[in-house]
Amino acid sequence: MIKKLLPLVFIICLMPSLLGPGALLASNGLTVLNSTAEIDFPARLVFSIAAESDAAITDLRLHYMVDRMEHARIMSEVYVRVTPATSVTTQWVWDMRKTGGLPPGSSVSYWWTVTDANNRVVKTALTRVQIEDRRYNWQSITEGEVTLYWYRGDDYFARELMSATQGALARLAENSGAELENPISIYIYASAGDLRGSMIFPQEWTGGVAFTRYGIIAIGISPGVSDMEWGKRVIAHELTHLVIHQVTFNPYNDLPTWLDEGLAMTAEGELESVFATALYKAKSENQLISVRSLASPFSVYTEESMLAYAQSYKIVEYLIDTYGREKMFQLLSTFKQGSGYDEALERVYGFDMDGLNTKWQAAFQGAAVP
Numbered sequence: 001m002i003k004k005l006l007p008l009v010f011i012i013c014l015m016p017s018l019l020g021p022g023a024l025l026a027s028n029g030l031t032v033l034n035s036t037a038e039i040d041f042p043a044r045l046v047f048s049i050a051a052e053s054d055a056a057i058t059d060l061r062l063h064y065m066v067d068r069m070e071h072a073r074i075m076s077e078v079y080v081r082v083t084p085a086t087s088v089t090t091q092w093v094w095d096m097r098k099t100g101g102l103p104p105g106s107s108v109s110y111w112w113t114v115t116d117a118n119n120r121v122v123k124t125a126l127t128r129v130q131i132e133d134r135r136y137n138w139q140s141i142t143e144g145e146v147t148l149y150w151y152r153g154d155d156y157f158a159r160e161l162m163s164a165t166q167g168a169l170a171r172l173a174e175n176s177g178a179e180l181e182n183p184i185s186i187y188i189y190a191s192a193g194d195l196r197g198s199m200i201f202p203q204e205w206t207g208g209v210a211f212t213r214y215g216i217i218a219i220g221i222s223p224g225v226s227d228m229e230w231g232k233r234v235i236a237h238e239l240t241h242l243v244i245h246q247v248t249f250n251p252y253n254d255l256p257t258w259l260d261e262g263l264a265m266t267a268e269g270e271l272e273s274v275f276a277t278a279l280y281k282a283k284s285e286n287q288l289i290s291v292r293s294l295a296s297p298f299s300v301y302t303e304e305s306m307l308a309y310a311q312s313y314k315i316v317e318y319l320i321d322t323y324g325r326e327k328m329f330q331l332l333s334t335f336k337q338g339s340g341y342d343e344a345l346e347r348v349y350g351f352d353m354d355g356l357n358t359k360w361q362a363a364f365q366g367a368a369v370p
Ligand SMILES: [Zn+2]
Pocket: 237, 241, 260, 261, 264
């Protein structure tokens, strides 16, 4: 179903969980008159409060938490400097340019604690503020657990991207048994420039970003044929990172990079020729990277990282083709328990990363160059 989102939705939604709108909090003479949070996306989140009392207000604290997948909730507390007075109106600005930004569609929960000179304390209700990028007029389409937001291009454009998304999810389930456990949101910016404008520390190459802990993807795709194929691949790739993150979430260990990136690459479809070229060049020059090296984050040098992605694709493809999807799912489940890299492989396949390296390279060397 496609629906136009009312601009109202993107005016900050304040949803007090305990109090109705307009309710005030009071403790005898101490009263919170007003409390709001407003996003100036992507740079700032401004928390404002007004309170009064018959004794001087001496202490103001803001408590907030970012809503995301976390092993333990992290609550931040800010002491807001206040000149003692019976009436106080002030604000605290979260400057994201100092901390890094939050993705569109994320949310922050917060409350205030106000204390006066008579030691009376008032705590405001826990309130959630949605972080939305109101610079654009978003529309949305939802299918299953996926909601796709876009602001340029017609319904057909959105449906095409949604069908690519559903296709990638099906392919991932087919390859690895991994499926989405929680809803996700995909934000389609109309260009790489618009996407970069939504980020605090964008990198020059940023075409798509997976905010795995938030279940959010942001991508720059302009409507039109030229960007479409690329866009579908990026969605499939980043989407896989989200799903894999959900199904392997644990406090102990990340996945080896070759597995995470290899699954993302295979979800895209066939290996693109530019990657294949890097792969067969390295094969002929005996320059293949070991599976163990590929477990660490990839090189930032383009040529080497191309090869790393291409090899990851091949290694994952080898594991799935040779040992099947059940084993791949078992491997992911083993990682969810926080297993080490060698230990997980050993348990599921009976060989460690060096063993895998020997086996896949032998298979690859023996295979004909397509
Ligand atoms: Zn990736």
